[in-house]
Amino acid sequence: MNWKFTILSVLLLTFFTSVHAQGLLHVKKSDYLEGVKERKATYKKILHAIELGQKGKGFVSQAIPLFKEAHQLNSENAELNYNLGVCYLISGPRNEALTYLKSAQKLNADISEDIHFLLGMAYQYRNDFNKAIVQFKINIELVQQNNYKDKKDLIALSEKRIGECKNGKQFLNNTSGLEVELMEDVNSAYDEFNPVLNGNDFYFSSRRGNEKNSRSLEDQKFYEKIFVQDTSENIYSVSVNTPSKSNLALMSFIDTVPIIYLGGEGNGDVYFAKTSSGKWGKGKALKFINESKSRESSVCTGKDGNEIYFISDRKGGFGSCDIYYCTKEENGKWSKPINIGGDINTEFDESDVFISNDGKSLYFSSKGHNSMGGYDIFKCERKESGEWGRPQNLGFPINSTDNDITYFEDETGRFYFASERSGGVGGFDIYREKEILEKIEEPVILAGQASIQEVPNEINNEKMGAPLMAKPVVVSDIPVKRQPEVIEEIKMKEELVQEDFVYRVQIAACKREMGPKDLFQRYKGGDVIEHLYIEGWHKYTIGGFPTFEEAAKYRDSCGVQDAFVVIFKGGYRLGIAKKTGGVK
Template identity: 85%
Template sequence: MNWKFTILSIFLLTFYVSIQAQDLLNVKKSEYLEGDKERKPAYKNILHAIGLEQKGEGFVRQAIPLLKEAYQLNSKNAELNYNLGVCYLIAGPRNEALTYLKSAQKLNADISEDIHFLLGIAYQYCNDFDKAIVQFKINIELIQQNNYKDKKELIALSEKRISECKNGKQLLNNTSDLKVELMIGVNSAYDEYKPVWGGSDFYFSSRRGGVKKSRSLEDQKFYEKIFAQDTTGKIYSVSVNTPSKSNLALMSFTNEVPIIYLGGEGNGDVYFAESLNNKWGKGKALKFINENKSRESSVCIGGNDNEIYFISNRKGGFGNCDIYYCIKEENGKWSKPMNIGGDINTEFDESDIFLTKDGKSLYFSSKGHNSIGGYDIFKSERKESGQWGRPQNLGFPINSTDNDITYFEDETGRFYFASERYGGVGGFDIYREKEALEKIEEPVILAEQVSIQEVPNELKNEKMSVPVMTKPAVVPDIPVKKQPEVIEEIRMKEELVQEDFVYRVQIAACKKEMGPKDLFQRYRGGDVIEHLFVEGWHKYTIGGFETFDEAAEYRDSCGVHDAFVVIFKGGYRLGIAKKTGGVK
């Protein structure tokens, strides 16, 4: 039997998760060509792909299209199917691996002793937990029957995966009503994570390549650097006076001073950043946190700036990476670091700490507790005694069977996080809470109703305010929970236009008042947006058109897909304007 053993181990370095694998299987030239000489160029692609995988994880993504091209010419080669499956498990999207691994086993049941373990992982990424558990159990049974003493670590990995699948089955039955969405504009084919708002700009870490596109020796991915999206939507690299061949990330802000992480291969510390000629620089080290022989990879200050929590792999913890904290003492100095304890830290890794400003809620990522796969995001509430309560898995849809990390909340309570899940742009992508707008009950304005002289009671005291903005700005959009129903347009009598009726285009309505950045993300034009507050709803409209057709034309071209026409009389909003004839 041909033994080819692949261990997929996951570990945290700074803010990314790396899946490592041993070499791919060799593909015999004669078995791939099978008398077809036209496949020779494709076979060279296979050899090239295997060479790329051997260089490190950062090159595996480049290997996949080469293998796929060869697969198009010969899909019946077991080793080629196996290699494709393994590459997808390493580089993603991971649920793509299942098809190829199933084919590899079907073509050759003895393709590799780890095939059932890999199939279990592939099923797990597809949320097919029952089939995943079966594969992991088969893998354990085969190792025990054949007494592979040097492969017993795979038994422990399989048992951990079985536990994750059982957790996944339970959490799938208790899915949250929360909605999440992929952020548009900030994600790339590379890893993005660690979302942080600072002032008016949105900061994040990315491994899309830095100076000279240098790569980390750990995984051959580009070193991570700090990027930001400004108020115009432009993405820019944050200039920091630090070595180019190092990982750099923004942790958080305290009193508007950024705390940054700077690390090399296998090490890293945290610093206050200081401004040097419009560039950030490595300022004062947080010496009460940093240790020479450990890596401090996540820092958050909360509890009214009296508590600081961080992640460290220093000796004496419950696992490789644990959560520690310090408290500001009466003399203004910080206490010595203390381990948060075994109720939160586990024998597995903890990561990516976030403490709310009021100090009442603690969020972190962990491979332990009731994780459903890789890192999950957990929440712990502070008790009246000051102790932290039992961590709760945030469940679907925030967590997935893939790695979910770097949770963050902005000042409004909206959350952001990063995930490797299927459906993103590539690698880790940044997601955020999708804010739901409640259904608006609007009066329907018919032709005979428009001629009324009495303004509805609820609108008598509501006038349109001055324009809230005239120039573009940008932040994450305000998503709607549900697409509005298609509005039939009802024709207004021509003579009514002469009675001071004005048509406007409504682009948004929500319970919370929207700022200029929110509005521009929704409407990127330069026209004046007017704000009206009616019975607890903030409504935003554009234009002042004499006819419905003019307003409808603007509605269709303004770039807001769910905009609709409303009618005003004498500055008072009467409701949605409709026109018979059915303009869809």
């Protein structure tokens, strides 16, 4: 969205201005060419790259390949290495900057007045916080001792960065048990963010395009559009009747009605979307939110629909962009926007507000509080009084030293977000919570030796727990039972004797219940999936085979690489089944 990248422009504005007050460094022609004619064309590319860098941050990415071509011919030029490092810090991937900046300082210790500040940033993006702090402190000392008047702003920036590095050290040493994974199927070389899951469809924003599409004058990227991935993993653009030279994003759904953001260069408002025959159009404006002289965005409402939260850069806030909210009054009308307050809003920017389905948790991105760098994602818990508690940084691995934005949770509580961190496909990428699959620590029963003796002691001693509940999972194109099957508690050993063994194929087991889309991505077959909840694990099985051989054959052909056979008797799951002799 344009609002998003306008905010990110502000994030880099002070840094970009300080670096480019003198422009990218001039590369001496004599130092580079040394009289070799074949290098003249490359030197012209260096001059062109410097011109691009001077035009603005939206052109910096175009300068990098030109500088790198020159670097391949001569890597011993300090100014060229400095320019490459600066360009990577501005346009990314930012972890690439350190190598070039270290080379620049090694070749010329006095290459620039801000070299230590830049080195500090480069170490910070590598999570090398101790070295980053040293460089920021050196920068402060040099600016103060040498009275660099045009670099005074680097003192405050260095102090903030030192605080971020200290936060980063703390979070890195206290990582949670969560894991995140890159959604490679939706990400591209362009920016992707704003994940929204509605039913079985996964919506997101992307700045992908082709040469026929218009580009933003502000950052030279394609305008943002809405895309959707269906259950068959097909990705297509959502057709919306809006101007081509505008940024368009899906914010959230109120019931089944989409709320969209529509804006141009430096402005934007939010609207309900009209939907008809698969096409969307701009509907009614949310007039109680929008202001003519400000930019409103990132709208989200709780499940009960009595509160609505949004981001605005209107006057009177604590920072450039603040969180506001409205409440529904008794007459059904919305209240005037209220600033959420100084405990949550800061002098820095807040963005990307999201409220959980139960209305008890509020998530947002911020450059303030105890951020470890750029935007971090924070969480507030609602108190019994209805007020929000103090923001808590979600820490690693959700947050990074780069920008982490647009947090979203689906109905099962699985989270999604976008990050500009290194290691992705390109620019901003969408990540999600990685499912923790079951570690196999249960009885392994040899199929040819299955008998009542293999029944767990708990059954023999009649000490079973609560009944196991089985329910079908509703996924497109997969037949399911209309009514959930209830597996009754088995109280007597004799009942087991009367039942034959049944073999099923288990395709997944995880701590959090899998949503239809995730389950369909794992298994695309046409058989009924049974969902069992056993001792804290959600287990998904298919089929009901009389022999191990038949189950194993289906296991090998079902398309799930790590599927395995489990054995049931009398409706009770006994454990993992293997062929006699231990052959899988």
